[in-house]
Amino acid sequence: MRVLIVYAHPNPNSFNHALVEHCQQGLIAAGHEVKLKDLYAENFDPVLRAEHLAELQTGVIPAKIQHEQAALLWAEGLVFIYPLWWFGRPAILKGWFDHVLTRGVAFDYSQQGVTGLLKHRRAAVIITAGGSQDYFKGIDAETLIHRPMTDGTLSYCGIPQVDQFIYYNVPTMSDAERHAILAQVQQLGREFDA
Template sequence: MNALLVFAHPHEDSFNRAILNTASDALRANGHDVTVRDLYKLNFNPVLTGEDTSAMRAGRTPEDIRTEQEYVAKADVIAFIYPIWWTGLPAILKGYVDRSFSYGFAYQYNSEGGIDKLLAGKRGVIVNTYGTPEEVYESIGMTGSLKQTSGGGIFEFCGVEVAEHLLFGGVTSVSDDVRKEMLARVDRAFRAL
């Protein structure tokens, strides 16, 4: 199985990096091929421009977008690992989606007015961290909203079946033992793929 891990956190010593390493190790332990696209290390340009969309319409996908689309096309499993900032994706990951999951590659409208989900057959995993305690996000409906916008609005919209969506709250204030259990959940989820 080919796994693509798209990672969006700027700090080497972050808990998100520990999640990335745990996920990667779990997949490799089961003999899977793993590709990590660390968007900050790549200095990925998140800005979708008019030139980008015009080039794609003309069949001349810009090289940096085409490179990411090749990784996505090859993947059986796509994982997004990122912190929740301002109740959403970091800008660099949002831009990755805007540019790489483009019309004609990830989805298109058909003659019946429906949507062709061009990434069907792939599975997706989303792992999020946030500083607010989990019970607060749960009580205000944010947990469901995050699952709907990222899982439904991105992956499922393009045909990617969401296999798992892990949300870890309070990561800045919980104990090391709690964070170790979070990593154990990540390990179990990725080993189960």
């Protein structure tokens, strides 16, 4: 399977970056062809300006966005890796969606409603969080974390299987806990198409 990893963290020495490396290793070990889109390293501009929106609404896709959409459409599976910031995705990732998931490519409207156009077989969303799982469960924040990415973005665009993994207490976890998570994510890569 062709798998695109979309990664959003500004620190190349972060735990998120280690997650990317281990996921990629697992995918490659399983025989998948992998491309990595590191939004910060690529200096992706997440701001959707008025002139860009006007172009998109007339069906004109700027070359920059055509390049991003080509990477998206090349893939049969998607993996997103990012930290939870203020109960959401980093702005750079949200901006990537705003630019890339355009009408006619990722979705379309009809009298019957919205139709998702993406043909990816699976997506996995891997998120790191600073708070405890008890904290997030106590305020039902997991629903707020899951739904924008799963229902509101990927399922909306037609991806039938979206799995989400949240790792809590990342700043304070032990090295042993970090190694266990890295092994789990590597295994996720190995079993991505299972």
